[in-house]
Amino acid sequence: MGALALACVGPAAAQQVTVSPAEPLDLGGTTYLATQAARRQGGTWSLAFDGPGMGLPAYLSISAFTWTESGSLYLSVDTPFATSDETIMPGDIVIRKGGSLLKHRTAFQLGLDGSGNIDALAWRPDGRLALSLDVPTELSGVVYEPADVFLEDVGGGRELVFDGSAAGLGPDVNVVGYDRDDEGVSLLVFDAPVTVGGKTFEPGQVASYDDGTWKVFLDDAELGVADGASALALPPTPGRVSGLSVTKTGTGSLGFSWLPSSASGVADYAVFEGVIGDFDSHSSRRCSTEGNTSTTLTPYGGARYYLIVPVNESFEGSYGRASTGAERVRGGIRCRSLVRLPSLP
Numbered sequence: 001m002g003a004l005a006l007a008c009v010g011p012a013a014a015q016q017v018t019v020s021p022a023e024p025l026d027l028g029g030t031t032y033l034a035t036q037a038a039r040r041q042g043g044t045w046s047l048a049f050d051g052p053g054m055g056l057p058a059y060l061s062i063s064a065f066t067w068t069e070s071g072s073l074y075l076s077v078d079t080p081f082a083t084s085d086e087t088i089m090p091g092d093i094v095i096r097k098g099g100s101l102l103k104h105r106t107a108f109q110l111g112l113d114g115s116g117n118i119d120a121l122a123w124r125p126d127g128r129l130a131l132s133l134d135v136p137t138e139l140s141g142v143v144y145e146p147a148d149v150f151l152e153d154v155g156g157g158r159e160l161v162f163d164g165s166a167a168g169l170g171p172d173v174n175v176v177g178y179d180r181d182d183e184g185v186s187l188l189v190f191d192a193p194v195t196v197g198g199k200t201f202e203p204g205q206v207a208s209y210d211d212g213t214w215k216v217f218l219d220d221a222e223l224g225v226a227d228g229a230s231a232l233a234l235p236p237t238p239g240r241v242s243g244l245s246v247t248k249t250g251t252g253s254l255g256f257s258w259l260p261s262s263a264s265g266v267a268d269y270a271v272f273e274g275v276i277g278d279f280d281s282h283s284s285r286r287c288s289t290e291g292n293t294s295t296t297l298t299p300y301g302g303a304r305y306y307l308i309v310p311v312n313e314s315f316e317g318s319y320g321r322a323s324t325g326a327e328r329v330r331g332g333i334r335c336r337s338l339v340r341l342p343s344l345p
Ligand SMILES: [Ca+2]
Pocket: 119, 120, 132, 133, 134, 135, 145, 146, 147, 148, 174, 175, 176
């Protein structure tokens, strides 16, 4: 059982992440600027966002960015710059629309007084943005530390998404990149070495924090050069599949085919099998179909049910919805440790 779980989840497996470097950084033979973002996928790096091509001046640095489920990009920068229409200040959140960068929310609208800048952003499935600041900042009577991540106030107050001190981080620690999965696992990068939970994380490493436990999520040697990453985002949800059909083959195995997930960036599919009558009993039977939307396998004995789960390198997507409309529980043995669910049916 344990060996099978290890084989499927894998220690420090390939992870799909997007980072913006704190200073020009060579990744996979290409130099990425502090105004660009690079995506690590399949163990290789490629350009995910080209700031200079969008009018970002070379003297500034992207301090935070995040992608929504539908692929919209929000970002924040460390230095003022002017677009053709307006001046963008640090602390403002900008959205990419077509070929332009437009102000989404100003620092003032966010309640910031200009003393601190945004250094991490994360889009949440309810549509709100979570942010972290680079200095301790009092907002509506609450002091947010540089290691805290909190939801923007869109009328109902702010809410901590990640509580730095509760996770053991002191007031001198600064979180400069943040994302999370839908079961509460936080993924973080720091701007200086941080020792917490018996581990030391370097600026080039991505740490994970879950319910008291710190782990290394990604340790990429090239990212560990210089000052590492100044912004981090994990891929959007792999979404869900539909239209699963099953046929018996002549050899006692079953043939499966399904419609592809409509989510962007889906790399692969996993097959889960459970016992009919115990509909929470599924575990992974196959963690890859090599990207195909069909596969065959030989069922275990007795009456079995099957679920197809889209996956990317970082996340499992939806296991589908039960007749009640609720998301099905995740597998007992999984193919990715993290999950990101689509917010729309
Ligand atoms: Ca921070």
